[in-house]
Amino acid sequence: MQKKKRQVILIDADIDSNEEELQETAELIQACDMELCDLWYQRIKEIKHLSYIGSGKVDEFAKGLKHQNVDCVIFQQPLSSLQAGYLSEAWGLPVIDRSELIIEIFEQRAHTQEAKLQVQKAKMEKQRSRLIGKSKSLGRQGGGQNKGSGETQLELNRRLLKQRIKECDRQIQALKKQNALHYTRRLKQQIPVAALVGYTNAGKSTILNALLKQTNAAEHKQVYAQDQLFATLDTAIRRISMPYAPDVLIVDTVGFVSNLPHELIDAFHATLDEIRHADLLLHIIDHHNPIRYAQQEATLHTLTTLQADTIPIIDVYNKCDLSDCPYPKAQNNAVYISADDQESIGLIREQIAEAIYGPKEAVTLCIPYTKNDVISTVLSLIQLQTKENHTSELILHGFLRKKLICDFMNYVKF
Numbered sequence: 001m002q003k004k005k006r007q008v009i010l011i012d013a014d015i016d017s018n019e020e021e022l023q024e025t026a027e028l029i030q031a032c033d034m035e036l037c038d039l040w041y042q043r044i045k046e047i048k049h050l051s052y053i054g055s056g057k058v059d060e061f062a063k064g065l066k067h068q069n070v071d072c073v074i075f076q077q078p079l080s081s082l083q084a085g086y087l088s089e090a091w092g093l094p095v096i097d098r099s100e101l102i103i104e105i106f107e108q109r110a111h112t113q114e115a116k117l118q119v120q121k122a123k124m125e126k127q128r129s130r131l132i133g134k135s136k137s138l139g140r141q142g143g144g145q146n147k148g149s150g151e152t153q154l155e156l157n158r159r160l161l162k163q164r165i166k167e168c169d170r171q172i173q174a175l176k177k178q179n180a181l182h183y184t185r186r187l188k189q190q191i192p193v194a195a196l197v198g199y200t201n202a203g204k205s206t207i208l209n210a211l212l213k214q215t216n217a218a219e220h221k222q223v224y225a226q227d228q229l230f231a232t233l234d235t236a237i238r239r240i241s242m243p244y245a246p247d248v249l250i251v252d253t254v255g256f257v258s259n260l261p262h263e264l265i266d267a268f269h270a271t272l273d274e275i276r277h278a279d280l281l282l283h284i285i286d287h288h289n290p291i292r293y294a295q296q297e298a299t300l301h302t303l304t305t306l307q308a309d310t311i312p313i314i315d316v317y318n319k320c321d322l323s324d325c326p327y328p329k330a331q332n333n334a335v336y337i338s339a340d341d342q343e344s345i346g347l348i349r350e351q352i353a354e355a356i357y358g359p360k361e362a363v364t365l366c367i368p369y370t371k372n373d374v375i376s377t378v379l380s381l382i383q384l385q386t387k388e389n390h391t392s393e394l395i396l397h398g399f400l401r402k403k404l405i406c407d408f409m410n411y412v413k414f
């Protein structure tokens with residue numbers, strides 16, 4: 001039997017309404033497997049410390065909620081723990097804001113043990129701050145017969161949460177130690193890494209799949225790609241062959257979103273570490289999305305938070321098939337592509353190879369026949385123009401990438 005989706009009401013309490021941001025929250029709600037049954041607007045002049053919206057509105061919404069079969073209320077604006085706790089008590093329903101909604105999506109999508117623990121930790125951190133807010137609100141109310149016992153129970157809950165967070169941390173640390181020599185870092189000693197980064201749903205996983213397909217990788221290497229926010233939570237690393245260059249490891253990462261909750265950035269430290277250690281970033285941008293500039297900004301902001309803003313970066317404008325932008329095209333430090341187009345994927349591979357190994361330069365190499373291994377390596381990397389078979393050596397004329405030439409310096413003919 002299909003599980004009934006949780007019914008939610010979205011409240012937008014702001015001075016101005018931002019349609020695109022609301023649309024994004026509606027998509028997040030959908031991604032969280034909830035059903036949006038209504039959207040309530042409330043223009044406000046000032047934010048109330050205790051209840052965010054005015055007390056009259058709190059009562060009015062309480063009446064409205066009685067007539068609706070609602071499981072949860074979602075606030076478009078960020079709520080303090082005090083405000084969320086107050087509204088939740090006033091309406092007798094869970095009240096969460098956008099950042100908690102994102103944490104919930106991550107919770108549903110986490111597959112690996114580490115990801116599960118990290119989301120659990122982020123959730124408990126949020127709960128703990130909420131309990132602190134609650135005890136403050138009890139303190140503010142003052143007096144009351146049950147005040148003492150209420151506070152004791154809260155204290156107890158807080159202590160329990162603190163212990164559980166500590167235990168969660170211990171388990172995460174143990175897992176991290178186990179994976180200390182992570183796959184990427186082990187391989188990175190020989191193979192450069194390029195990370196696909198960008199706003200959620202921009203097409204990162206689709207591009208990785210297209211790269212795999214173009215290079216004839218096995219079907220099971222494909223990753224999950226879907227028209228859904230946060231389709232990817234677990235990092236995938238794949239080895240991709242490059243044109244006239246050695247292989248590169250491509251990392252597919254979790255998508256970003258504006259105001260990604262800091263608890264999640266902390267929790268996904270290990271996953272996002274892959275970005276920090278990359279040699280090259282491919283910033284995937286949905287060219288068709290009307291809010292792509294805001295999305296680009298959000299991604300760049302997150303990269304700065306991750307201290308990954310000094311890594312060389314190529315802007316990849318994807319989904320050009322949906323806009324009127326000509327593609328494939330490389331211009332300055334950007335490429336315009338469609339993930340469904342073979343030529344576009346070829347262009348991406350060329351750009352990655354050039355960024356990592358440098359542009360191709362004309363060379364002539366004279367390699368003795370005795371150096372069999374050198375001959376076969378050079379032949380796998382050179383864009384060959386002509387070949388001369390001499391008595392004791394092979395002469396190759398062609399193009400080699402700049403950073404590879406130094407490996408064959410002994411054979412270069414000037």
Ligand SMILES: Nc1nc2c(ncn2[C@@H]2O[C@H](COP(=O)(O)OP(=O)(O)OP(=O)(O)O)[C@@H](O)[C@H]2O)c(=O)[nH]1
Pocket residue numbers: 199200201202203204205206207224225226227228229230231232233253254255256318319320321322337338339340
């Ligand atoms: N028309 C069109 N659709 C695309 C293109 N690239 C990706 N898509 C679609 O966009 C949706 C999202 O693609 P994903 O590859 O899952 O996006 P992602 O960036 O990995 O998303 P997250 O994992 O959620 O961060 C899918 O439905 C893809 O089929 C493209 O170039 N053109």
Ligand SMILES: [Mg+2]
Pocket residue numbers: 204205206224225231232252253
């Ligand atoms: Mg993805």
